[in-house]
Amino acid sequence: MTETKVKDGIEAETVEGVRALEADKYKYGFDSDIEQEFAPKGLNEDIVRFISAKKDEPQWLLDWRLEAYRRWLTLDEPEWAMVDYPKIDFQDMYYYASPVKKKELESLDEVDPEILEVYNKLGISLKEQEVLAGVKGAPKVAVDAVFDSVSVVTTFKKELAKHGVIFCSFSEAVKDHPELVRKYMGSVVPVTDNYYATLNNAVFSDGSFVYIPPGVRCPMELSTYFRMNAQGTGQFERTLIIADEGSYVSYLEGCTAPMRDENQLHAAIVEIVALKDAEVKYSTVQNWWPGDSEGKGGVYNFVTKRADCRGENSKVSWTQVETGSAVTWKYPSCILRGDGSQGEFYSIAITNGHQQADTGTKMIHLGKDTKSRVISKGISAGKSNSTYRGLVSAHRKAKNARNFTQCDSLLIGDQCGAHTVPYIESGTPTAQFEHEATTSKLSDDQLFYCRQRGLSEEDAVALLVNGFCRDVLQELPMEFAVEAQKLVAISLEGSVG
Amino acid sequence: MLNITNLTATVDDGRKTILDGLSLSVPAGEVHAIMGPNGAGKSTLSYVVTGRDGYDVTGGSVTLDGEDLLDMDPEERAAKGVFLSFQYPLEIPGVPTLTFLRTAMNAQRKARGEEPISAPDFMKRARDVAKQLKIAPEMLRRPLNVGFSGGEKKRMEIFQMMVLEPRFIVMDETDSGLDVDALRVVADGVNALRAPDRGILIITHYQRLLDYIVPDQVHVLAGGAIRASGDAGFAKTLETEGYDAYA
Numbered sequence: 209m210t211e212t213k214v215k216d217g218i219e220a221e222t223v224e225g226v227r228a229l230e231a232d233k234y235k236y237g238f239d240s241d242i243e244q245e246f247a248p249k250g251l252n253e254d255i256v257r258f259i260s261a262k263k264d265e266p267q268w269l270l271d272w273r274l275e276a277y278r279r280w281l282t283l284d285e286p287e288w289a290m291v292d293y294p295k296i297d298f299q300d301m302y303y304y305a306s307p308v309k310k311k312e313l314e315s316l317d318e319v320d321p322e323i324l325e326v327y328n329k330l331g332i333s334l335k336e337q338e339v340l341a342g343v344k345g346a347p348k349v350a351v352d353a354v355f356d357s358v359s360v361v362t363t364f365k366k367e368l369a370k371h372g373v374i375f376c377s378f379s380e381a382v383k384d385h386p387e388l389v390r391k392y393m394g395s396v397v398p399v400t401d402n403y404y405a406t407l408n409n410a411v412f413s414d415g416s417f418v419y420i421p422p423g424v425r426c427p428m429e430l431s432t433y434f435r436m437n438a439q440g441t442g443q444f445e446r447t448l449i450i451a452d453e454g455s456y457v458s459y460l461e462g463c464t465a466p467m468r469d470e471n472q473l474h475a476a477i478v479e480i481v482a483l484k485d486a487e488v489k490y491s492t493v494q495n496w497w498p499g500d501s502e503g504k505g506g507v508y509n510f511v512t513k514r515a516d517c518r519g520e521n522s523k524v525s526w527t528q529v530e531t532g533s534a535v536t537w538k539y540p541s542c543i544l545r546g547d548g549s550q551g552e553f554y555s556i557a558i559t560n561g562h563q564q565a566d567t568g569t570k571m572i573h574l575g576k577d578t579k580s581r582v583i584s585k586g587i588s589a590g591k592s593n594s595t596y597r598g599l600v601s602a603h604r605k606a607k608n609a610r611n612f613t614q615c616d617s618l619l620i621g622d623q624c625g626a627h628t629v630p631y632i633e634s635g636t637p638t639a640q641f642e643h644e645a646t647t648s649k650l651s652d653d654q655l656f657y658c659r660q661r662g663l664s665e666e667d668a669v670a671l672l673v674n675g676f677c678r679d680v681l682q683e684l685p686m687e688f689a690v691e692a693q694k695l696v697a698i699s700l701e702g703s704v705g
Numbered sequence: 706m707l708n709i710t711n712l713t714a715t716v717d718d719g720r721k722t723i724l725d726g727l728s729l730s731v732p733a734g735e736v737h738a739i740m741g742p743n744g745a746g747k748s749t750l751s752y753v754v755t756g757r758d759g760y761d762v763t764g765g766s767v768t769l770d771g772e773d774l775l776d777m778d779p780e781e782r783a784a785k786g787v788f789l790s791f792q793y794p795l796e797i798p799g800v801p802t803l804t805f806l807r808t809a810m811n812a813q814r815k816a817r818g819e820e821p822i823s824a825p826d827f828m829k830r831a832r833d834v835a836k837q838l839k840i841a842p843e844m845l846r847r848p849l850n851v852g853f854s855g856g857e858k859k860r861m862e863i864f865q866m867m868v869l870e871p872r873f874i875v876m877d878e879t880d881s882g883l884d885v886d887a888l889r890v891v892a893d894g895v896n897a898l899r900a901p902d903r904g905i906l907i908i909t910h911y912q913r914l915l916d917y918i919v920p921d922q923v924h925v926l927a928g929g930a931i932r933a934s935g936d937a938g939f940a941k942t943l944e945t946e947g948y949d950a951y952a
Binding site: 665 | 759778788789810812
């Protein structure tokens, strides 16, 4: 009974939340005036060298970048996704933007108050003491705040260090833990993986690095909050998470960007390595600026996320709530290499206005007795298009591989589209793959039924869509679930009537 | 309480007239029944009173305690206390019955400027009503109406009605899909709601339900208007003689 009550509370709160936020559709669209330094516009070897020099990188990393850059020049932009956007001019953007840093920061007190204010506005407190002084037993969340190209601050580092957990910016990891970085970087997503991943390898700026030592259950949620601020700047961060044997970590990622007329490119890489018996839960709430109602502006979100379940019985679970970006091209995947390893993908992708999303997952079964589970909920409204694209494959050695995939699409209105493109490949007769898919339309009858009971039209849509997404929302950590429910409601405002 | 005067309503951009000068008055404290042949406009009447899209009201008025209902959105009418027990209740996937009902109740309360009901008060009320209607508590945690039988869905309508305690109730073919035992449980619930400040309009094709919920008045709806009215006994006459005389 208690459990029911808690959930009641959340869902009622969603509806309250929608009402409170009705006025501003995209409340993260503000622009902040912060002194920043840029690399010159455009991309060439000198820019790559500039970025590397700015970050005071070792020679091996500069070589890595240059090799990637040269490789990138030989590649063509992928065109197979069901998205349509004007050709990107890679010379017309900045590849490095950083808030001007006076000196190395020792503590939060030294962070530019303007930047702290940006995060406060986003509802993210970077002040450890505020979290500590909160309600007793309130979960702590350590945050790495990435502002344009650089990580500005990471909280709770000391407390995490007591447990042997390393949580820092990628740049710091290069300096302080080069052996770990060199061992794992590029081992899940190869430099040559795809057009955007290769570009990222050449120009990546910063991101988060996580290492959980053997047998350690990370004592708090880790989270990275990405904020694109500078105009005309691409964001190319990379995240590397290593869960050593028998460890566990839950990691959250949030993203927003100011409203701008031009399109901004975000091409990130996330690599996860799970060793024997390790478990990683990775949750994303992606709310990049989606562009205005005419389809002008918005973020191009071309991201490569992949997990390698390298050890026996390891497990990686991706949960994503995708409401932002003008164009999304993203397939968080699991390579189930270790025997008995498990991969999960839970996704809610909402498109409204002129948004386009081509998203899904790849579950690649290599080891024996590997299992995967895919639950995808796509919601399309306005003139948007949403595509689920998923691959499930079993290698011939992947005896008894199992997959269950469920893909549900919900259409709101009659000008949007939903598409499901599953690819299933099995190299062994012992594999068992199940695929279920449904497409439904939010019906006028359901809306009327809810309104007859007293809900406004927008509250009714929010309730129905949250109901549709319930299986996935339940997979999110509690604090995020509430946020996500509100986000679901906000992103669908004005989608009916 | 509810006053309908000379109501006309069309569908298909005015090509088809469904209600054609319907007048009806249900005073507070009374239960009225509307009977009539298929296609007489019974369900249209329930939808026009509650504000469903798809009907053009071309004339007449509908007021509740003097307030014009036709000017209000469906949710505003609900907040005023108008409740429709649907002939075909909708399924709401992923939303537990209790969540749905509490959200609805608080939306109504907010519209009326009242404080939201506390979780314990709501739970107590819901549990009491569920017990009365012989609804298992597990049912209330399942998504509303999803996978429920026709009879269970109807019972869930009465459950919502009794928890919400509306001021004016329209019941559209509530008896269809109910077996005799369920019918009795539902009727007991409705009878318990009879009150001096509440009006009830029962729309039904058969008089069976009226054996259990005895109406103050029975009206024949045919060809989009009320053709005859009588007391509870009139329903029995109609059942045996049919509606041919009013077509």
